[in-house]
Amino acid sequence: MFQVEVWGGAGEHGRSCYHVQFGQRSVLLDCGVKKGQKKEETYPKLDADKVRMLTTVFLSHAHEDHSMAIPLLYRHGYTGVVWTTRSTVRQLANYYAKWQQYVQDAGDELPYTSEHMEQVRYRFVEDMAPPGQWFTVEPGMQACWGPSGHLAGSIWLLLCVDGQTLFYSGDYCQDSRLLAANLPDLRYVRDLQVGILDAAYADDEATQExxxxxxxxxxxxxxxxxxxxxxxxxxxxxxxxxxxxxxxxxxxxxxxxxxxxxxxxxxxxxxxxxxxxxxxxxxxxxxxxxxxxxxxxxxxxxxxxxxxxxxxxxxxxxxxxxxxxxxxxxxxxxxxxxxxxxxxxxxxxxxxxxxxxxxxxxxxxYRYKVHQGLPDVARMLDGLKPKFSLLVHAPKAKTDRLKAKLTARGYDHVYSCAPGDQLVFCGRTLGTATSND
The missing domain is CATH 3.40.50.10890 (Rossmann fold)
Known part of the structure; x- marks a missing residue:
């Protein structure tokens, strides 16, 4: 049994943050921020007790809606590393500077200090294995990664923890003019239990062309x-x-x-x-x-x-x-x-x-495509065949529309959630789906 808890990013655009509990181990996928008029929704709905117990953290890319709340984890007592790419870390300094300026211009203060920022320790997935190959994060936990086509350094992640598998697309786009993108080897996803999938364009079917x-x-x-x-x-x-x-x-x-x-x-x-x-x-x-x-x-x-x-x-x-x-x-x-x-x-x-x-x-x-819409999500579902899928990165009403259209096309066990929601998976069934709001 394992569970996915949405701390941000599902049912909204921004503050991507997903807590995944695999038995006694837990990981966090991204920890970003959200710009807007509601200050209480700027940062993820972090649970400090669970943050302190995290096994590890993964960062898919540098954009602020995925990265700028990472130092908050260290304020709450996290002492581990953040797995990401060198390219992502090179870009982060610019995003931190711009985020600090944005907060200052709004008359607010950062919820973390420069000391918390300095405490962040990175490890690089490319040092452990080339794209598309497994590496050991710690005994009992393996990870596989590949380019997601969103920007340089952006990655998807495939995790296998004590035999339980989860795919996180990060921000994914196969339509990039310049950037490479691929998906895991199908041999690795033959028994994929959960997919957390970029669906930022919801039910939009427009092509890049x-x-x-x-x-x-x-x-x-x-x-x-x-x-x-x-x-x-x-x-x-x-x-x-x-x-x-x-x-x-x-x-x-x-x-x-x-x-x-x-x-x-x-x-x-x-x-x-x-x-x-x-x-x-x-x-x-x-x-x-x-x-x-x-x-x-x-x-x-x-x-x-x-x-x-x-x-x-x-x-x-x-x-x-x-x-x-x-x-x-x-x-x-x-x-x-x-x-x-x-x-x-x-x-x-x-x-x-x-x-x-x-x-x-x-x-x-006039949008330029850097995320996924309905045809892209369907294509990803066809390729990976996860038993359960969580659609993320779009407002709740739009995600609900996408879910309805996917269900009408025969895709089962596709979920639209909101921050605070939990999905608990028991083998091949969904144990519970609850909301903390």
Whole structure:
């Protein structure tokens, strides 16, 4: 018997955190935060007593909604290690700095100190085994990992503890233009008991090809109308793919980016193992020939230029002072437009602009796919065949819709949960499903 307790991330977008109890052993999968207007929902619903008893912790990738609450574990008495990848750890410093600034700008304080951050000890899965192969975490506990296609260093995890198996997809995407992604060898999942699956796009069935066509068309329309296009993106992740897409689709258009994306581009060159070799080679050529890196001041000046350009900056929620200034500059022309390409957190400047009926500059939303929707979840269920599946990373109502559609297609034992819920598995049956709320 083992149980999965949702401390965050199911029935919502953000603060991914899953406590898994395998008999006398327990592991935690990710420990992130959530931006928004409800401060009580910023951090996971941690149980301090259970945190102290954790056997180990796994971190799937660096994005703040999976990582920024890790030091809280050490505040609550955890003394073990965090298993992850070197690429993830290299990225974390930037995310910690931005999260601290976000909290400070909101007039709040971090619930952990720099001492707790320094206590975090990492071990690297790639030191133990290549992707797709088992390694021993401790006697009785084995792990297998592989690239999840979400950003450099992002991984899925397969755990086997005393004969009980669980798959955690992390943030998964098979549609990445640049990043490699795969799934475990089918021999390893012949008796997979539980899958915790990225379902961030819920029942959406749009393909990446459709989404890219829509994004390119939207950019063309703004440029043809005489406006600049601005795409705020994460410093690591979809931003570079979008630059690559637009550089290829709009060969005569100038593309400018900030120094943050230059930093992450240089990091990509040192971590080629996460990328599709030929595609990365082509992107290097496009970057050197098509992308101009500008400082904050230069970006502001560029926004007044008559020659229209595509701006790409590394602040997806527009929370920095530099972004606020650029918003003001873009607002001087009704022809300019911001295009959001990912999830927009409530309470952020990006959300307020997107919700405004007649905002200047115009704010549009055209998603670029970095998660899974209905066809992708179905494909993962077909490949892994878990006996029970927990759908995560989307609001509860959307997850309920996805569950209903999957059930109608013949997929059994698929669950939609919320923070505080517990699923207890007894062999081939679900023992109990309870909520602490």
């Amino acid at each position: 459709q989404l890219v066509d829509d994004l390119v068309s939207a950019c063309k329309q703004v440029l043809e109308r005489g406006g600049h296009v601005w795409l705020p993106v994460p410093i690591y992740g979809r931003g570079h793919e979008i630059i690559d897409v637009l550089a290829e689709a709009l060969p005569g258009t100038e593309i400018v980016c900030d120094t943050g994306l230059e930093v992450s581009f240089q990091a990509m060159l040192e971590e080629e193992q996460w990328f599709k070799t030929e595609e990365l080679h082509l992107y290097k050529q496009r970057w050197s020939s098509r992308v101009q890196v500008l400082t904050r001041e230069q970006l502001l000046h560029k926004s007044t230029s008559l020659k229209k350009a595509i701006f790409v900056t590394s602040d997806p929620m527009l929370q920095s002072k530099a972004s606020a200034k650029l918003v003001e500059a873009f607002a001087t022309s009704p022809n300019n437009a911001l295009i959001m390409t990912g999830h927009v957190y409530p309470g952020t400047l990006a959300a307020r602009l997107l919700a405004a009926e007649q905002s200047v500059p115009r704010v549009l939303h």
